[in-house]
Amino acid sequence: MAASDFSRLIAAATDTVAAHADELTALDQAIGDGDHGLNMRRGFEAVRAEAEAIAAKPLPDALKAVGTKLVMTVGGASGPLFGTLFMALGKELPAAPDRAALTAAFGKAVEAVAARGKSQPGQKTMLDVLQPVYEALAQGKTGSEIADVADKAADATVPMKALRGRASFLGERSIGHMDAGARSTALLVRAVAETVEGR
């Protein structure tokens, strides 16, 4: 991947997080601590501030740098969770991955996020988007199809009862609200998919 392509991915991801920061915060206020939008925007803007240096690195190192930056700047549990996603992708991906390598690396990264959060799909978290996205990747779906899968998966967290994270304190009262982490994951998936397909 050329450095300019990785810079465009960073810009697209940061733009979508910033544009939806208020929405993410509102989702998190309903069933969490209400800092998700602000935290994610701060983290991605910190990544964008160093986009040139990050994008100049080989793909695995660039992804690790994104992950480390998120860990250090997000300031909530989302930092380690999203940071682990990118750091694990960087660890697993070769410098010039094909679809099979991307799918395999994404699967490992989802496992790493599950381990970090001591969670699994079905608990109303970002994993409820990551897992279907992994399956869509494995099935050979196109970028726009994968983005749709992610959106539907985020919507599907609405009727779930939260079993991890701050929302789990609410028990049954977490039902009826979308998980903020699932929503931000879907936003990132769409931004990446559309940027890659738009080339």
Next chain:
Amino acid sequence: MSNVGIVIVSHSPLVAEGTADMVRQMVGDEVPLAWCGGNGHGGLGTSVEAIMGAIDKAWSEAGVAILVDLGGAETNSEMAVEMIGEPRSHKIVVCNAPIVEGAVMAATESSGGASLKEVVATAHELSPS
């Protein structure tokens, strides 16, 4: 110092500092102690960077026990331990215990020269299994 260090990680700097005050009242300066709280931007939350700094400050060759409040403090503390890496990471434990009681009990145990394993076990006894 050879006593196990204690690190207190809360979403709130006020809770973290207040907990540290209670620990100091019990054990004085016999135990390496550090606290951190807040997201580093003036809001509630926890910061991996601040946690790594607190671990450095409370570092002891006998190890460090970390007491946390809510889930994000635990996740961020585990991330901090991982980023500190080996060999020190083997001597750092994130305790499953209530933050105030856990910190006071762990520090009291540490002040008597207990091992990291014993300090952590004392804190864990406070949590329902």
